[in-house]
Amino acid sequence: MDEERTEAWWGRRAWALLSAVRERAPLVQCITNLVSMDIAANALTAAGASPAMLHCLREIPDFTPRCDAVYINVGTLSEDWLPSMRAAASAGRPWVLDPVAVAASGFRMEACLQLLALRPAVVRGNASEILALASSSDSSSSSFKGVDSSHDSGEALQASKALARSSGAVVAVSGAVDFITDGEQVVSASNGVALMQKITATGCAVTALIAAFVGADPSDALAATACALAIFGLAGEIGMESAKGPASLRMHLIDALYGLDEQTVTSGVKIALVL
Numbered sequence: 001m002d003e004e005r006t007e008a009w010w011g012r013r014a015w016a017l018l019s020a021v022r023e024r025a026p027l028v029q030c031i032t033n034l035v036s037m038d039i040a041a042n043a044l045t046a047a048g049a050s051p052a053m054l055h056c057l058r059e060i061p062d063f064t065p066r067c068d069a070v071y072i073n074v075g076t077l078s079e080d081w082l083p084s085m086r087a088a089a090s091a092g093r094p095w096v097l098d099p100v101a102v103a104a105s106g107f108r109m110e111a112c113l114q115l116l117a118l119r120p121a122v123v124r125g126n127a128s129e130i131l132a133l134a135s136s137s138d139s140s141s142s143s144f145k146g147v148d149s150s151h152d153s154g155e156a157l158q159a160s161k162a163l164a165r166s167s168g169a170v171v172a173v174s175g176a177v178d179f180i181t182d183g184e185q186v187v188s189a190s191n192g193v194a195l196m197q198k199i200t201a202t203g204c205a206v207t208a209l210i211a212a213f214v215g216a217d218p219s220d221a222l223a224a225t226a227c228a229l230a231i232f233g234l235a236g237e238i239g240m241e242s243a244k245g246p247a248s249l250r251m252h253l254i255d256a257l258y259g260l261d262e263q264t265v266t267s268g269v270k271i272a273l274v275l
Contacts, residue, residue, distance in 0.1 A: 005273060011266035014227040017213050018265060022048030026068035026215035028208065029093075031055045031085050033075025033100065036204030039250065040071075043205040043232070046258040049212035057084040064088050069215030070095035071208045072120075074102070074112060075201075082111055089118040094218045096122040096211040097169075098204060103132035116167050121214050121221045123163065124172040124207045127156035134159035154179070157186065170221040172210070174203055178229045179274065180222055187226050190270035191233025196253070198246040206232040230269040235260065237268070 005013075027050045032040055037053050044051040054063055064070060070088045072095060089095050097120040099112040112133060116123070125133065134156075157179050160171040164183035172180045178189040196202045209232050213224035238260075239252030 010271035011269055013223055014231055014269045015262050015265040017217060017224060017227045018231055020216040021212050024216050025050045026212050027052060028069050028071055028211050028215055029054055029064055029067045030071045030208055031088055032073035032204060036201035039201045039205045040208040042254050044208050044212055046254045047209055047212060055081055055084045057087060060084060060087045064091035067093050069093060069211040071211040073098040073100060073204050075100035077108055077111060089115055094121040094214050096120055096207055098207040099125050099129050099133050102129050120169045122170045122210055122225050124210060126174050130156045130173050131159050134163040170225050172225050180226045182222050186274040188272050188274050189226050189230040191230045191237060193236050193240045195246060195249050196236045199250045226271050230271050234268045
C-alpha cells in the first residue's frame with residue numbers, strides 16, 4: 001500500500017467511490033437472507049446502486065453475468081438456495097460473501113467453505129464468524145452466539161489475515177472498529193454508533209454496500225471495502241443525531257446515506273493504516 005494513503009487520501013477515495021456508485025448505478029445481485037432483503041435493497045438504492053434480489057437457479061446463467069457484482073449471504077441458508085449461491089459465485093463477476101452464523105451447524109460451515117473455495121473478492125463478518133471460518137471450528141464452540149459476536153474485532157485480526165492469505169479475498173472484521181486486510185496490509189474503519197447493533201441486518205446491509213463499491217471499481221477491493229464500511233458508519237452517525245431509538249435510526253441512516261455530500265464524506269470518514 002502506498003504511503004500516500006493518508007487520512008485525507010482516504011476521504012477523497014471514499015467520495016470518489018460513492019460518486020462512482022451514484023454515477024454508474026452498479027447492478028448488484030443479492031442472494032441474501034430473508035431478514036435482510038428489505039434493508040439491503042434500501043441501503044443499495046439510497047447509495048445509488050441497483051439491487052436485484054434474485055436467487056432462482058434457472059435465472060442465474062442469463063442474469064448474473066450482466067451484473068456488476070454479486071452479494072451472497074447465508075443467514076437463512078437452505079439446501080434449495082445453495083446451488084444458486086454456488087452458480088452465482090462461479091459466474092465470473094466479483095462477489096462478496098457474508099458467512100452469517102457460520103459455526104451454527106456443520107451444514108452451514110461446509111456451505112461457507114465451499115463458497116470460499118470459489119474465490120470471493122471480499123469476505124465480511126463479525127469477529128466470531130471470521131474466527132470460526134478461519135479455523136473451521138465446529139458448532140460445539142461455547143462462545144458461539146448466532147449472528148451476534150462474542151469477540152472483539154481486534155481478537156480476530158490475526159485470523160482475518162490468515163483467512164485473507166489462504167482464500168485470496170480481502171477480509172473485513174466488523175466491530176466497534178472494523179479491520180480490513182488483504183493478508184498483509186491492515187486498515188481500520190472507525191465510523192458508526194453502538195445503536196446500529198440494535199437494528200437487525202445492518203451488517204448484511206453494509207456487506208451489500210461493499211459489493212456495490214467493488215462493482216463500481218473492482219481494481220482495489222481493500223479500498224472499496226474500507227470506504228463502504230466507513231461511509232455506512234458515517235451515515236449511522238448522522239442518522240443518530242435525529243434518532244430516538246433503533247427504528248428511527250434505521251430510517252435516518254438510510255436518509256443520511258442518500259444525502260451524503262463531498263464535504264461530509266471527505267471530512268467525516270475515519271480510515272487509517274494499521275500496519
